Amino acid sequence: MGSERSSTVRHMREGRICALCKEPLPPPHTIGERLCVACRRERKRHRVYLSFARVDGWCCQFLEEDLKTPLPKALRFRSQQKVRELAERGGCALTLETLQALNHGLETGRGGVWLELSEEQYRRLKG
Numbered sequence: 001m002g003s004e005r006s007s008t009v010r011h012m013r014e015g016r017i018c019a020l021c022k023e024p025l026p027p028p029h030t031i032g033e034r035l036c037v038a039c040r041r042e043r044k045r046h047r048v049y050l051s052f053a054r055v056d057g058w059c060c061q062f063l064e065e066d067l068k069t070p071l072p073k074a075l076r077f078r079s080q081q082k083v084r085e086l087a088e089r090g091g092c093a094l095t096l097e098t099l100q101a102l103n104h105g106l107e108t109g110r111g112g113v114w115l116e117l118s119e120e121q122y123r124r125l126k127g
């Protein structure tokens with residue numbers, strides 16, 4: 001039962017099944033949690049801005065959609081790969097543009113990207 005559950009989680013993370021209703025998603029499968037069309041329509045995703053900077057590791061902060069209100073939870077990572085993973089997990093909308101912004105920020109040591117978080121991911125940042 002445990003392995004069944006973890007494969008569901010893995011498929012969700014790989015963008016193969018809807019993160020809410022678990023229905024299979026059509027390809028292409030981009031890494032990160034995604035929603036099917038029905039769930040996306042039904043459920044508003046939380047648009048959050050991830051701001052990151054290389055300061056003694058990688059410091060990640062989150063802002064509400066108004067770009068003024070910081071979310072209470074900030075994260076710090078040792079490697080930029082972790083920042084990338086965070087963005088991918090939170091980014092059902094990792095478009096080419098977002099990806100370029102992410103890469104540019106990681107190269108220059110400071111940047112930010114828009115994320116679209118699930119209710120659960122958002123709640124975790126709210127602390």
Ligand SMILES: [Zn+2]
Binds near residue numbers: 021023035039040
């Ligand atoms: Zn769904």
